[in-house]
Amino acid sequence: MRVHLISDNVDTLVGMRLAGIAGVVIHQRDAVLRELKQVMEDETIGILIVTEKIMALAREEIMDIKLKENRxxxxxIPDRHGPTRGSDYITRYIKESIGIKI
Structure with a gap:
């Protein structure tokens, strides 16, 4: 199985390439959707890494893949500038998901 990256940042892609991970840099929603379609058609890709900004461009489609597809x-991941979500992201996520305050 291969790992593939869809990034909005060249620096993130270069860092991943140093680790042996191939990918693309994209800035428009339609290009992200085309790349997602290609990833879904490629049976050799087992892990898809997306940056936060890519997730924001195609949240609904990426969440459908996460929730409905086996592969x-x-x-x-955050890009080189760090996470755009707040420092309490995990706590808020758990609270929103299951209603338990930590």
């Missing part, structure tokens, strides 16, 4: 595993 690939989708992982969202």
């Amino acid at each position: 690939p595993l989708v992982v969202e």
